Amino acid sequence: MQESKVIEHIVAWLKNYAESARSKGFIIGISGGIDSAVTSLLCAKTGLDVVCLEMNIHQNKDEVNRALAHIENLKERYSNVKEYAINLTDTFESLKGVLPSTTKDHGLSMANTRSRLRMTTLYAVGQSFGLLVAGTGNKVEDFGVGFYTKYGDGGVDLSPIADLTKTEVYALAKAMDVIPAIQKAAPTDGLWKDERTDEGQLGATYPELEWAMAFEANPNSNEEYLDTREREILKIYRSFHNANKHKMVPIPVCTIPLEIK
Template sequence: MRKLDYNQTIIDIVEWIREYVESANVNGIVVGISGGIDSATTTSLCVKALGKESIIGLGLPCSSVPQDLIDGQIFAENLGIRFIIIDLTNTYNEFLKSASASINSNQLAMANIKSRLRMITNYFIGQSLGKFLVAGTSNRSELAIGYFTKFGDGGVDFEAIGSLYKCEVREIAKLLNIPDVIIKKTPSAGLWEGQTDEDEIGIKYDILDEILYRIDNSLSMVDLNTDIIKLVKDMIEKARHKNSLPPVFTINS
């Protein structure tokens, strides 16, 4: 893995956020705070960039683990930002009730509704309270393999930590004084009970990060497991549509 100057990286990201928000001529940033390390790190960077008065944190439980909301709320309160809780559970259940009358679905399709409901809510709050950008909270590891919901948590205005591998986010979080209870929490998208990132992906983040780093930099992987390398490359290929704008048919005149 690369050796970053994490203190300088924080300075660079903070300046990048500040410049982007200023260029967009908006009032601030909305961040969905899940109680996990990625959203906490993103929120802290946004506060450093703009100040706590310009950041709105959202707690959006949707048949979620109660402790995650508690952790997110305590974190937001300690940062001193405004924190709004909107429980989407009833909305989610009503949608499923209506949709299930016409189609049989599956666990992943239903779980992705949660992420898309949160995206809708992020933008609703941002537009209702003024001109606010929606901050994404995905890291490089997730973006590379498509471990996000298209038009869900992938529906954002910018990705402040999108160039940081998961292991690097942990180091940045420590320097930002993110609470240990959040840093050490098992990574989970919270899409269903007992779900964890690494179980769903099928690879530990530390291994995934190393493979992605070598792929990104065209480095040798002769010492790594070939089956796992193939799995990662397959995920990257399948995720290409998630990381691109919709293709547009061009008429040849």
């Protein structure tokens, strides 16, 4: 991959899109991970207004520290960047407190609620500043295994890095000098109180899932020659892809025949 040309292409695309939409710039949620770091850097390079939000909800201290360190680094490098640290923990607990017990005790439901609360915050702040919400999902997450929250981190105005694999995102991070702490950190969705990683939840590394995605897309792929681990990775990929396909397709609409309308 020609990193410098890819960076230049994405930055131009972002700037053209924002200008066409008559937007002043972009707002991004900063998690302390590689995807939001790369996305915010690309947005900053447009020269348009950029607002970075750090939105703590029972967040792991290391994640918060990485997010704040990245934002400080970004502000030092680009004068068009502003930040707001918004602690949503009490808001989350207040919402959780009025939900049915079966809901508040459902781990995955509450994890996804964190993501949706952050999305609501991004749109509230973004609209007040005339900004577009920039998504941080990569190709494998968005179109491979669907590893994101529907109407949470999947609720965005545009997706600058969604045509890049995780490996390619890391390559851009290195080319743009993302702080070492983020480049070295294990990927995590930041939706749990513990320190679980993406690999731990998915059962495969991103390079392995990238391989499976390419294998599925190749009409000449032949499972006959796969080893045991490759078969296992393919099974994991297919399981997530099929279970999360509803996130990747348009909302189903019940079309009413004209003769009965």
